Amino acid sequence: MDIPLTAELHKEGDWFVAFCLEVPEANGQGRTQGECLESLRRAVLLLMEDRREDARSKQDEQSVFLNLVP
Numbered sequence: 001m002d003i004p005l006t007a008e009l010h011k012e013g014d015w016f017v018a019f020c021l022e023v024p025e026a027n028g029q030g031r032t033q034g035e036c037l038e039s040l041r042r043a044v045l046l047l048m049e050d051r052r053e054d055a056r057s058k059q060d061e062q063s064v065f066l067n068l069v070p
Contacts, residue, residue, distance in 0.1 A: 020044055
């Protein structure tokens, strides 16, 4: 399953900065657009991994967790 996400990209001086509209806590930066977008992708993935770990740490005995996306 692919989930399209939107990047908002700005140039600030010699740097590009980007934010993910669907995950506002994620941001990236880089000297090129490509570096910036890759930085943003990594930030989104790190946030999702952290949220997943946090959610799973709150599991009780009656909960069953299944992977929605492999």
